Amino acid sequence: MTKIGDNSMDTSLLKNFIERIERLEAEKKSLAEDIKEIYAEAKDTGFDTKAMRKAVALRQMDANERKEQQAMIDLYMSALGDLRDTPLGQAAMARDGVAT
Amino acid sequence: MTKIGDNSMDTSLLKNFIERIERLEAEKKSLAEDIKEIYAEAKDTGFDTKAMRKAVALRQMDANERKEQQAMIDLYMSALGDLRDTPLGQAAMARDGVAT
Amino acid sequence: MTKIGDNSMDTSLLKNFIERIERLEAEKKSLAEDIKEIYAEAKDTGFDTKAMRKAVALRQMDANERKEQQAMIDLYMSALGDLRDTPLGQAAMARDGVAT
């Protein structure tokens, strides 16, 4: 027995897809809340959560990629005359005997 | 004898926090990938994933949110009421089809 | 003779870009402060600044945005229509007061 237009199979499939998606989305949301809680807990313990977030981001960023990005920033900073404010710039100044 | 400057934070506590966070983030990422796969599967089966996404979004919008939206609309309207005697308010109401 | 590695970007061009950006950002910041002052002044005069902010927001919401929102609602409804034969869809429609 089939419905008019024969979309009954499609409907069942769709229902299945939607339910699976919503289940996963709920889990994802739950995880996001757990993460928030951990940061709150860390904050209560006296940690700087902003620095923590940055550390997490750095750790999950590929090392090469990170160095390339930093090198580009240093290049721009030095072009802007802010050499003294970058690690690479400081290294260069030290090498050249510039007082900091 | 204690550490210089007393920035002797609890290293193992920090490590614990970060490890928990990274674990949860990894799970979150995994779930996001699973969701992506389901959409791809649905698309292969002939569904309109854009409409599916909208349907999921609609269903996530629960009654509380709807009430918040209504409260916001009410506030808008009361603000408009305050402006009822001003040209600006009249222009806004005219645009919005509010009877004057 | 040219620079080593040929990362000889146009330094003065970069400086020009950055200076223009920083100038504009400074102006933007200044405007934000002016706005803050006006709200403070209005508050002192006895106005409800929260309602004022809502009124401003409402008036910023122009006809185009309203049409976009309507289009989104229409899409929602068509998505619901697709789900008309499913329990999930029926639940959603019941919740939303859509006649079945």
Added chain:
Amino acid sequence: MTKIGDNSMDTSLLKNFIERIERLEAEKKSLAEDIKEIYAEAKDTGFDTKAMRKAVALRQMDANERKEQQAMIDLYMSALGDLRDTPLGQAAMARDGVAT
């Protein structure tokens, strides 16, 4: 001559406040668009806009504040065993004769 309820003065004041605010908001929005255009122009010229944004942020951040933040990140990274990934960590390793 005064309106019933004597809120005519309030209304006029409110109108004045709203108009001033909206004028300033419009200017602010315009500036934001200008800034976006400059970044787009820089991108067309071959610059890395992400690095540019970072450089701008660094320049407008107080030097001491910047160093404090970086020191905190370095401290956390070293506590996590990622000493080699931070400038301060690298300096410490160099000082101690650790091969990089």
Added chain:
DNA sequence: ACTGAAGGCTGCCCGC
């Protein structure tokens, strides 16, 4: 000073 909310911005995912 902290918290909660609002707006702006960045990165991600899709379609072209």
Added chain:
DNA sequence: GCGGGCAGCCTTCAGT
């Protein structure tokens, strides 16, 4: 591969 649209993050602001 790119740009647009969208979600999540971050920052800023009012209130406590």
